[in-house]
Structure formats: C-alpha cells, structure tokens
Amino acid sequence: xxxxxxxxxxxxxxxxTAFGLVDQHGNLRAExxxxxxxxxxxxxxxxxxxxxxxxxxxxxxxxxVLRGIGIGAPNANTRYGTVENPPNLxxxxxxxxxxxxxxxxxxxxxxxxxxxxxxxxxMHFGGARGxxxxxxxxxxxxxGSGIVANGELLYGATGCAGELGHTVVNAEGRVCACxxxxxxxxxxSSGGICRTVFSLLAERNDASPLRALSYQQxxxxxxxxxxxxxxxxxxxxxxxxxxxxxxxxxxAVAHTGPEAIFLFGGLAAAGNVLLVPTQRYMEEFLFRPYxxxxxxxxxxxxxxxxxxxxxxxLIWHGI
Amino acid sequence: xxxxxxxxxxxxxxxxTAFGLVDQHGNLRAExxxxxxxxxxxxxxxxxxxxxxxxxxxxxxxxxVLRGIGIGAPNANTRYGTVENPPNLxxxxxxxxxxxxxxxxxxxxxxxxxxxxxxxxxMHFGGARGxxxxxxxxxxxxxGSGIVANGELLYGATGCAGELGHTVVNAEGRVCACxxxxxxxxxxSSGGICRTVFSLLAERNDASPLRALSYQQxxxxxxxxxxxxxxxxxxxxxxxxxxxxxxxxxxAVAHTGPEAIFLFGGLAAAGNVLLVPTQRYMEEFLFRPYxxxxxxxxxxxxxxxxxxxxxxxLIWHGI
Numbered sequence: 001x002x003x004x005x006x007x008x009x010x011x012x013x014x015x016x017t018a019f020g021l022v023d024q025h026g027n028l029r030a031e032x033x034x035x036x037x038x039x040x041x042x043x044x045x046x047x048x049x050x051x052x053x054x055x056x057x058x059x060x061x062x063x064x065v066l067r068g069i070g071i072g073a074p075n076a077n078t079r080y081g082t083v084e085n086p087p088n089l090x091x092x093x094x095x096x097x098x099x100x101x102x103x104x105x106x107x108x109x110x111x112x113x114x115x116x117x118x119x120x121x122x123m124h125f126g127g128a129r130g131x132x133x134x135x136x137x138x139x140x141x142x143x144g145s146g147i148v149a150n151g152e153l154l155y156g157a158t159g160c161a162g163e164l165g166h167t168v169v170n171a172e173g174r175v176c177a178c179x180x181x182x183x184x185x186x187x188x189s190s191g192g193i194c195r196t197v198f199s200l201l202a203e204r205n206d207a208s209p210l211r212a213l214s215y216q217q218x219x220x221x222x223x224x225x226x227x228x229x230x231x232x233x234x235x236x237x238x239x240x241x242x243x244x245x246x247x248x249x250x251x252a253v254a255h256t257g258p259e260a261i262f263l264f265g266g267l268a269a270a271g272n273v274l275l276v277p278t279q280r281y282m283e284e285f286l287f288r289p290y291x292x293x294x295x296x297x298x299x300x301x302x303x304x305x306x307x308x309x310x311x312x313x314l315i316w317h318g319i
Numbered sequence: 320x321x322x323x324x325x326x327x328x329x330x331x332x333x334x335x336t337a338f339g340l341v342d343q344h345g346n347l348r349a350e351x352x353x354x355x356x357x358x359x360x361x362x363x364x365x366x367x368x369x370x371x372x373x374x375x376x377x378x379x380x381x382x383x384v385l386r387g388i389g390i391g392a393p394n395a396n397t398r399y400g401t402v403e404n405p406p407n408l409x410x411x412x413x414x415x416x417x418x419x420x421x422x423x424x425x426x427x428x429x430x431x432x433x434x435x436x437x438x439x440x441x442m443h444f445g446g447a448r449g450x451x452x453x454x455x456x457x458x459x460x461x462x463g464s465g466i467v468a469n470g471e472l473l474y475g476a477t478g479c480a481g482e483l484g485h486t487v488v489n490a491e492g493r494v495c496a497c498x499x500x501x502x503x504x505x506x507x508s509s510g511g512i513c514r515t516v517f518s519l520l521a522e523r524n525d526a527s528p529l530r531a532l533s534y535q536q537x538x539x540x541x542x543x544x545x546x547x548x549x550x551x552x553x554x555x556x557x558x559x560x561x562x563x564x565x566x567x568x569x570x571a572v573a574h575t576g577p578e579a580i581f582l583f584g585g586l587a588a589a590g591n592v593l594l595v596p597t598q599r600y601m602e603e604f605l606f607r608p609y610x611x612x613x614x615x616x617x618x619x620x621x622x623x624x625x626x627x628x629x630x631x632x633l634i635w636h637g638i
Contacts, residue, residue, distance in 0.1 A: 131476075132476070133475050133480075149468055149469075149473050149480070152469050154468050154469065154574075156452050156468070156575055156576015156578075157452040157577060157578035158576050158578075158609060158612050160609070161575050162574065164573060164574065166606035167570040168566050171604065178607060179607060180604065247490055250487065251487055252574065254481075254483060254485055254486045255473075255480065255571065255575065256466070256473055256475055256574065257474065257477050257478075258475065258476060259476035259477075287485035287497060287499070288497060288498060289403075289477060289482075290477060293477050
C-alpha cells in the first residue's frame with residue numbers, strides 16, 4: 001500500500017455527519033462535516049455527501065487514490081449493508097445505505113454501528129494495536145460495545161453482536177428505551193448516571209447543589225463537576241455506576257476473555273473518578289483465572305475524529 | 320483425508336478416563352476406559368493410557384493411521400498445554416500434560432476443558448454442523464460453556480474464555496466454590512437446583528416429598544422426578560432455574576450473537592421441563608433485534624461418548 005491511498009470515513013450522527021480522508025496510518029488528511037438533516041431521506045444525505053467529499057478530495061494531490069468508503073451509522077447492519085429503524089433519523093424501517101453510495105462510487109463500501117467502528121479504530125490506530133482480544137465500550141447517551149475476538153470484530157449470526165448496553169442488570173429495574181427493563185445502559189451511560197442521581201436524591205438527605213436542578217437540566221457533566229468538588233451525591237452516583245459497570249465488565253470477560261477493555265465517549269471523559277473504581281469492582285467480580293490480567297483503559301483515539309477514523313478502519317481492516 | 324485415519328480422543332474425569340479412536344465423521348471406531356486414580360501423578364495416568372490405547376489401536380486394521388491426540392481435562396489451558404489446579408485430581412498447581420504425552424507420541428497433541436470439547440464435538444459431529452456462531456452450555460455439577468464465534472472456538476487472551484458459570488447473577492448471592500458470590504453455576508447446575516429446592520422449602524409451606532430428603536440425599540434427578548409428578552416445589556425450582564438461565568443466556572446472546580445455544584449434560588437431560596421455560600425467559604430478556612432468531616436446543620451428541628468425540632474434534636478441527 002502506498003501513502004497516496006486514502007479511505008473515506010463517514011460518521012452519520014443525528015445532528016451532524018462528519019467525514020474525512022484517512023490514510024493507512026490513521027492520519028486524517030482532510031476532513032469536513034455537514035448537518036445531517038435528519039428529516040430528509042437517506043438519498044438526500046448521500047447526494048450531499050458525494051458533493052462535499054468530491055470537493056474535499058480535490059484539496060489533496062491529484063494522484064491520491066480512494067480505496068473505499070467506511071461508514072459508521074446508528075443501527076447499522078454490517079451483513080446487509082442496511083440501517084434499520086435509526087432512532088434519530090427519519091429513514092423508516094430499513095435503508096440500503098451501501099446501495100445508495102454505490103450510485104456514486106465503484107469502491108468497496110462497508111457500514112457498521114458507531115461502537116464497532118470505535119473498536120476497529122482502536123485496533124488499527126489506537127491503544128489496541130497488536131491485540132487480538134479486546135472490547136471497546138462507548139459511554140454516551142447510551143452504552144455501545146464492539147467486541148474483538150481472535151483478531152476479528154464479532155458480528156454474530158444476526159449481524160448485531162456486541163450489544164452489552166442491553167444486557168440485564170436488574171430484571172425488575174429501570175425502563176429502557178429498547179422496551180426491556182433493567183438494561184445496563186439505563187444505569188451506565190450519560191442518561192443512566194442522571195437517573196442514578198435522581199434516585200439517590202430521593203433516597204438520601206445529603207445537601208447537594210444537584211438538588212437545585214430539574215431532571216431536564218441535569219447532565220453527566222454537571223455530576224462530574226460536582227464530584228470533583230466532593231459532592232457526596234455525585235460521588236455516590238459515580239461509585240454506583242462504577243460498581244454496575246465493573247460487574248458487567250467482569251461478566252463480559254467471562255465470555256470472550258479480552259486482554260483489555262477500552263472506555264470511550266462522553267462519560268469516559270470523567271476519567272479516574274469512573275475508571276479507578278470500575279477497575280476495582282471488575283477485579284472483585286472477576287473469575288480467579290482472569291484476575292490481574294485485564295487492563296481497563298481509556299480510548300487513545302482523539303474524541304473529535306475517532307468516529308471518522310473508526311469508520312475508515314472498517315475498510316483498512318478488510319484490505 | 321482417508322477413512323483409515325483416526326484421532327485419539329481422551330476425556331479425563333475425576334473418577335474415570337475414557338478414550339476412543341474417532342474418525343473424521345465422528346465414528347467411534349474403538350473405545351475404552353480406565354480408572355483415573357486421581358491420587359496418582361499425571362505421569363502414571365499417561366503411561367497407563369499409552370499402554371491401553373496401544374492395545375486398542377491393535378484392534379483396528381494395521382493400516383489405520385493416527386492423526387493426533389485430543390484431550391479434554393478439567394482446568395485445561397489450551398494455549399499452554401497445561402492442566403492447572405484440577406479440582407478432583409491430585410496433580411498440583413500445573414502439569415504440562417501435552418509434554419507428558421509427547422514422551423510417547425510424535426503427533427499433534429492438544430488439550431482443552433470439557434465444555435470447549437463439547438462445543439467442538441457439536442460443531443464437527445453434532446447439531447452445530449455448518450454454524451459459525453453458537454454456544455454450548457454444559458449443565459453438570461457445575462456450569463461450563465464453550466463459545467464459537469466466526470467459526471472459531473474462543474480462548475481469549477488468557478486461554479480461558481467462555482466461563483459463563485462464573486458470571487454474576489446476584490452480587491450478594493450464594494457462595495461459589497470459586498470463592499466469589501452469586502455465580503451462575505450456584506443457581507443453574509445440578510448442585511444449583513438442589514440449593515434452590517432447599518431455599519424454596521425454607522420459604523414456602525407446600526407439602527412435598529422433597530421435605531423427606533436431607534441436603535446430602537437430594538439430587539437433581541430426584542427433583543426432576545418430583546417435577547414430572549407435579550410437585551409444586553420441584554416445578555418452582557425448575558422455573559426459577561429456567562428464569563435465571565434464560566436471563567443469562569439473553570446476556571450471552573448480546574455478547575456474541577449466536578444462532579443457537581445447545582444445552583448438554585445431566586441437568587439438560589431434564590428436557591422440556593427446563594428447555595421450554597428457559598427459551599421463554601430468554602426471549603423475554605433478549606434485545607429486540609435478536610428475538611425469534613436464537614434456537615435453544617439439546618445437544619445431539621450421545622451423552623456417553625460426547626466427551627471423547629469432543630476431545631477428538633479438537634484435532635480434526637485443526638487439520
């Protein structure tokens with residue numbers, strides 16, 4: 001492979017769609033972004049992307065070769081190339097996104113969800129280089145996961161393996177957006193820690209600045225800032241979040257036996273206030289043969305471009 | 320491969336060690352067994368096996384070729400070829416079992432634990448033929464598991480992936496032999512369902528023939544027979560077991576996305592009284608994209624020879 005080859009990485013979000021031209025070393029040679037316009041059909045987005053990516057390509061030397069297009073999108077099914085019932089896009093039950101891109105490009109095109117893209121990005125350009133068994137957990141509005149085992153991302157028989165956000169913490173627990181009860185992401189995510197704070201405010205009497213905020217006002221960032229100042233409710237919320245996450249990560253280790261677990265995304269930015277107790281709880285609940293052998297790490301990919309790098313890695317991984 | 324090739328399959332148990340000569344189609348061409356003599360060192364067992372297997376080989380035609388030796392043993396580490404702290408064998412901290420066999424044989428030799436062997440047996444000779452993603456759960460004294468993803472058995476970074484028996488059901492729950500609390504196998508296994516019956520006898524007042532039995536007398540077979548006769552305690556114990564198993568199987572699906580889960584071993588022989596409610600509970604707790612897509616099946620391998628077939632499959636899988 002020569003250094004004049006790039007892959008188009010595209011990250012489709014509910015608000016913004018980011019894209020970039022990424023070489024085999026993970027260098028973002030050029031980048032851009034457009035509003036997703038979630039109410040418009042997918043065709044429109046693809047047409048607009050085609051135009052913008054074409055302009056971006058011209059910013060590079062004329063001999064740069066496109067090797068493929070990797071796309072990260074919510075509810076993406078890698079096996080079928082489709083996006084199914086995306087929560088924040090008005091695209092309907094199923095859109096064959098790969099086919100829409102094939103109208104414009106005669107290149108390898110692949111699609112996956114954002115957590116799988118993060119795992120591939122970590123494997124090719126981040127802290128998981130050289131690892132054959134690891135897990136990436138994305139902690140944002142929800143909890144996503146990408147599992148790599150034997151050097152390959154797991155898609156499973158249905159094309160959607162690695163949905164740790166919907167494992168069961170408490171069968172009679174919090175109602176999840178997915179329709180089930182007690183899913184991990186209702187406890188461990190930006191939204192989950194807010195719910196935990198409200199539960200603690202209801203159960204305990206500690207004075208806390210968090211008592212001044214409505215449910216709509218509260219964010220995980222506010223909780224993090226309160227924890228940094230030693231607020232007991234915020235600290236208890238992080239501890240409870242870490243314990244739940246630690247237990248479920250110990251379970252995940254008992255499935256695929258990873259050498260490392262990477263945390264990525266908004267809530268992971270809380271750093272040690274989450275990472276240190278999570279590692280401790282995970283160790284406590286690990287089956288003995290795994291103890292001391294699983295690293296818990298923050299993703300080493302830059303937050304701003306990780307999604308585009310991960311999407312591009314989908315193609316570089318296949319080459 | 321020609322049909323005159325066989326693999327030596329060996330299953331080392333705490334009481335008996337079974338062995339057989341298995342062809343590529345899973346036919347057991349000859350078989351035998353010896354007492355393990357758990358108090359003797361591993362060297363002694365290997366020397367005795369060498370003698371017996373030699374005699375067995377002579378019972379086949381002279382042109383039969385040995386292709387390798389596959390061994391199933393408790394606490395086997397495939398990566399290192401070792402058996403570590405086996406619970407029912409007086410072998411010490413670590414025995415290099417592969418090396419011991421190499422004293423006698425210049426053949427490919429591999430070792431794995433019984434649940435992984437069951438998974439390989441199911442893949443090559445049983446109901447999982449042609450499947451790339453499935454899980455085998457062995458329900459005996461404990462709960463073991465072998466996970467196949469992307470067509471390969473998962474060993475993980477430490478060589479011991481697939482220990483679902485030690486995932487967490489209840490962090491404050493029953494004490495497990497492994498030293499942790501609330502492990503799945505303390506609820507779902509032959510021993511687990513006995514504990515559940517004792518818990519139900521303590522909580523409820525239903526008349527039941529099970530009230531006549533001591534903890535030492537009670538077996539999962541007795542509970543099964545009581546359930547068949549409609550005993551309410553036994554039925555409640557199977558329902559509780561099925562619910563716990565169903566929830567944890569739904570979690571397992573969210574990790575690797577299998578198309579089928581096979582139940583194997585003593586408790587699985589209970590059949591529909593366990594299988595039907597487990598499937599129902601699993602469906603209830605499955606994340607929506609998986610619903611209706613995961614079969615729950617009984618192993619199709621013959622109980623008596625499954626361990627030897629599985630051990631042999633370890634070699635046939637590698638060829």
